Amino acid sequence: MKIGLFGFGCVGQGLWKVLHETKGVKAEIGRICIKNAEKPRPLPAHFFTTNPDDILNDPDIDIVVELIDDAETAFRLVSAALKQGKSVVTANKKMIAHHLPELHALQQKTGASLLYEGACCASIPIIRNLEEYYDNDLLTSVEGIFNGTTNYILSKVFEENKTFDEALQLAQENGFAESDPRLDLEGFDPKYKLCILLLHAFGVFVEPEAVFHFGIHRLNAFDAEFARRRGGSLKLVARCYRQGDQVGAYCIPRFVPGNHRYASVRNEYNAVTLESAFSEQQVFVGKGAGDKPTGCAVLSDISALRYQYKYEYRKWQQNGSFFNTSDTELQLYVRYSTGASVADADFTEITERFMSGDTHYTIGRIPVRKLQRAAWLSDPRVSVVEIN
Ligand SMILES: NC(=O)c1ccc[n+]([C@@H]2O[C@H](COP(=O)([O-])OP(=O)(O)OC[C@H]3O[C@@H](n4cnc5c(N)ncnc54)[C@H](OP(=O)(O)O)[C@@H]3O)[C@@H](O)[C@H]2O)c1
Numbered sequence: 341m342k343i344g345l346f347g348f349g350c351v352g353q354g355l356w357k358v359l360h361e362t363k364g365v366k367a368e369i370g371r372i373c374i375k376n377a378e379k380p381r382p383l384p385a386h387f388f389t390t391n392p393d394d395i396l397n398d399p400d401i402d403i404v405v406e407l408i409d410d411a412e413t414a415f416r417l418v419s420a421a422l423k424q425g426k427s428v429v430t431a432n433k434k435m436i437a438h439h440l441p442e443l444h445a446l447q448q449k450t451g452a453s454l455l456y457e458g459a460c461c462a463s464i465p466i467i468r469n470l471e472e473y474y475d476n477d478l479l480t481s482v483e484g485i486f487n488g489t490t491n492y493i494l495s496k497v498f499e500e501n502k503t504f505d506e507a508l509q510l511a512q513e514n515g516f517a518e519s520d521p522r523l524d525l526e527g528f529d530p531k532y533k534l535c536i537l538l539l540h541a542f543g544v545f546v547e548p549e550a551v552f553h554f555g556i557h558r559l560n561a562f563d564a565e566f567a568r569r570r571g572g573s574l575k576l577v578a579r580c581y582r583q584g585d586q587v588g589a590y591c592i593p594r595f596v597p598g599n600h601r602y603a604s605v606r607n608e609y610n611a612v613t614l615e616s617a618f619s620e621q622q623v624f625v626g627k628g629a630g631d632k633p634t635g636c637a638v639l640s641d642i643s644a645l646r647y648q649y650k651y652e653y654r655k656w657q658q659n660g661s662f663f664n665t666s667d668t669e670l671q672l673y674v675r676y677s678t679g680a681s682v683a684d685a686d687f688t689e690i691t692e693r694f695m696s697g698d699t700h701y702t703i704g705r706i707p708v709r710k711l712q713r714a715a716w717l718s719d720p721r722v723s724v725v726e727i728n
Pocket residue numbers: 346347348349350351352373374375376377379407408409410413431432433434458459462515516517518519628629630631634
């Protein structure tokens with residue numbers, strides 16, 4: 341197999357390393373397309389090009405691997421490759437989440453395969469398991485810690501008393517963070533993964549804009565102390581679930597007691613918990629970011645192309661579900677400063693209040709539909725955490 345690779349950053353170089361350290365996959369990287377011709381590279385110059393056509397129009401290249409950090413360009417490259425009949429492997433969750441219907445249609449039309457295991461929780465083989473192993477079980481929920489960067493930051497805050505800023509810097513130095521750190525910190529990245537999992541677990545195409553998300557960007561030392569005093573820590577948890585024929589999803593920081601299984605999921609590790617009617621609860625844990633863990637998932641997809649593997653989107657074919665999270669009620673801790681107009685009327689029930697100086701919090705139940713519309717949620721003085 342001859343590979344044309346787009347992107348030679350953290351994951352692209354990780355793929356190069358794992359491909360050359362394993363004996364199992366007989367594939368060679370023929371050409372690498374990058375953006376900046378002047379950047380020093382660890383490989384000879386003849387590998388590199390800045391012209392995508394050198395890969396897309398090369399008849400000897402049968403597999404395109406897309407590992408760039410620009411979702412819209414990635415979509416153009418991936419679409420062009422599929423239209424040329426080349427199979428594609430990508431780890432670009434933002435691109436996939438925003439274009440799933442088109443990418444699905446392109447695969448149907450061209451017969452070419454698009455695989456993206458590395459896009460969801462990096463080294464955890466969740467998509468292929470949902471496609472193959474869980475195609476007959478009645479899944480009720482898929483949830484977990486889907487973002488390595490924020491889990492790394494929260495681990496450093498809770499275990500090493502780092503500030504949120506210090507911890508972000510460490511995550512960036514280790515290559516875990518997205519080029520645009522907002523994607524991680526504000527919860528976009530785990531939301532994109534939710535959109536992908538919603539299709540493979542429950543068979544629904546959902547636009548990212550329809551999914552409620554809130555990240556760790558507003559958490560501060562007071563929130564961390566709140567969690568410590570209750571004997572636990574905070575984790576960014578994404579969740580999708582089925583209730584009857586309705587499917588819902590949201591992503592929000594969650595208070596996790598010290599004895600909860602997520603408490604031991606530390607640093608860049610991710611966890612995915614599946615609940616289903618027959619096999620009941622199962623948990624996958626593995627590295628959710630980093631060069632080799634992600635490169636390894638990409639390599640596994642390349643390897644699967646040897647036997648013409650394609651996602652069959654079996655849950656979509658079983659169909660019959662529709663997306664609606666709005667009536668789901670969350671038990672929330674809402675922390676705010678004087679002047680922020682957090683509305684009591686948005687809570688269906690209030691169980692606790694706190695007020696000291698400029699810091700206030702209210703604990704109570706709020707339906708997701710109210711959160712989606714709450715103007716106070718965009719106030720930088722407000723932070724929310726789900727507490728069960
Ligand atoms: N890092 C992780 O742990 C991780 C985990 C899972 C998934 N991912 C996904 O994997 C993808 C790559 O992430 P990364 O961390 O490897 O990014 P990165 O380290 O920032 O590297 C990005 C690479 O893309 C190249 N590039 C950008 N725009 C390009 C264009 N228009 N044409 C050709 N090349 C272009 C850059 O070229 P230059 O070298 O010339 O700048 C660079 O080599 C992203 O979609 C990310 O979401 C990352």
